[in-house]
Amino acid sequence: MPKRRPPLASTDRRVDKLLGLLIEHPMVVLSGAKIARQVGVSRSAVWHWVEKLRALGVRIKGHPKTGYQLERVPDILVPQLLRLRLEGTAFARRIHHFFKIHSTNDVTLELAAAGEPHGALVLAEEQTAGRGRLGRAWYSEKTTGIYLSVLLRPQLAPQQAPLLTLLAGLAVRDAAVEVTGLAVDLRWPNDLLVGGKKFCGILTEMQAEADRIRHVVVGIGVNVNHSRIPSELEAIATSLRLAGGRAFSRLEILVRLLHALDHHYNQLLREGAAPLIARFSEVSSFARGKRVRVAMPSEEISGVTAGLDSTGCLLVRRDADGETVPVLAGDVTEA
Ligand code: BT5
Numbered sequence: 506m507p508k509r510r511p512p513l514a515s516t517d518r519r520v521d522k523l524l525g526l527l528i529e530h531p532m533v534v535l536s537g538a539k540i541a542r543q544v545g546v547s548r549s550a551v552w553h554w555v556e557k558l559r560a561l562g563v564r565i566k567g568h569p570k571t572g573y574q575l576e577r578v579p580d581i582l583v584p585q586l587l588r589l590r591l592e593g594t595a596f597a598r599r600i601h602h603f604f605k606i607h608s609t610n611d612v613t614l615e616l617a618a619a620g621e622p623h624g625a626l627v628l629a630e631e632q633t634a635g636r637g638r639l640g641r642a643w644y645s646e647k648t649t650g651i652y653l654s655v656l657l658r659p660q661l662a663p664q665q666a667p668l669l670t671l672l673a674g675l676a677v678r679d680a681a682v683e684v685t686g687l688a689v690d691l692r693w694p695n696d697l698l699v700g701g702k703k704f705c706g707i708l709t710e711m712q713a714e715a716d717r718i719r720h721v722v723v724g725i726g727v728n729v730n731h732s733r734i735p736s737e738l739e740a741i742a743t744s745l746r747l748a749g750g751r752a753f754s755r756l757e758i759l760v761r762l763l764h765a766l767d768h769h770y771n772q773l774l775r776e777g778a779a780p781l782i783a784r785f786s787e788v789s790s791f792a793r794g795k796r797v798r799v800a801m802p803s804e805e806i807s808g809v810t811a812g813l814d815s816t817g818c819l820l821v822r823r824d825a826d827g828e829t830v831p832v833l834a835g836d837v838t839e840a
Pocket of ligand 1: 607608609610611634635636637641642643644645651652695705706707725727728743
């Protein structure tokens with residue numbers, strides 16, 4: 506059976522090109538005809554794409570008769586704006602951007618199966634079927650959040666894959682702290698919190714053989730500029746904007762996040778898991794001495810956290826029998 510082609514809408518590439526043209530000529534009015542020639546579409550298509558960009562909050566002056574001009578560089582996560590700023594990392598070469606897609610993790614898994622190289626990025630302005638763990642939904646409001654998947658092909662054993670979740674969490678934390686100055690906490694294994702509420706979740710999915718990873722997709726969702734949270738999530742979720750009292754540049758957070766990811770990833774390959782685990786334990790209030798409840802697939806336990814072991818499992822001193830047990834995967838809540 507022929508493999509289903511990843512839904513790489515060529516339209517997205519052309520919008521990227523159009524935006525690139527406008528960004529390269531910020532003070533200039535570009536005629537619709539000139540843009541159409543350079544992008545390789547009709548003038549009415551240019552008009553259509555300009556309207557589409559406007560709907561995403563990109564401020565473009567003008568109309569088909571006068572030509573178009575960018576009012577200011579938009580906070581949109583297109584390759585044109587990202588590529589240069591990612592040079593020197595593993596993530597500058599293959600950047601796929603979508604305006605609307607079901608799930609960046611799904612697209613990246615398909616790309617990975619079709620041979621996409623290490624370091625490829627998939628970004629979306631909006632997801633219609635963003636996923637959390639265990640088939641849960643990830644609320645992915647248009648253009649306010651970061652919806653990113655990173656394809657990695659690490660020389661690691663499959664058992665080490667959970668380390669990549671911790672690593673991604675640290676990278677998001679670095680970026681969020683640098684850009685917002687907020688006090689950001691990590692809740693093992695895959696949540697980031699401000700003021701006790703979740704603003705980022707990570708979903709790591711892998712294809713592996715018995716002794717080696719084929720590829721890992723690390724999906725990262727960050728609530729950046731949401732000005733409200735849907736009522737069903739309000740009690741547990743927030744955004745950086747709601748916590749910090751102002752809007753932040755998604756692009757800036759994304760660039761720093763990817764630089765931090767590159768740094769932590771290279772360190773993991775070079776020095777092993779110890780520095781990563783030490784750093785996670787240092788900055789996560791959940792790592793040690795926290796009274797928690799842990800829901801695992803088979804049981805639920807309560808106890809007090811007692812650090813991370815050398816593989817990244819959370820150690821919990823169980824109330825029931827005082828024994829310290831490693832938790833491989835589960836949902837941790839503060840008790
Ligand atoms: C996660 O799962 O936290 C992983 C979320 C990963 C999302 C990214 S976005 C890019 C990439 N593409 C995808 O399709 N997914 C990844 P989990 O720990 O299972 O938490 C899910 C739970 O978080 C839900 O059941 C809700 O309770 C809550 N939740 C849903 N949307 C949220 C949001 N936007 N902000 C905070 N909490 C949310």
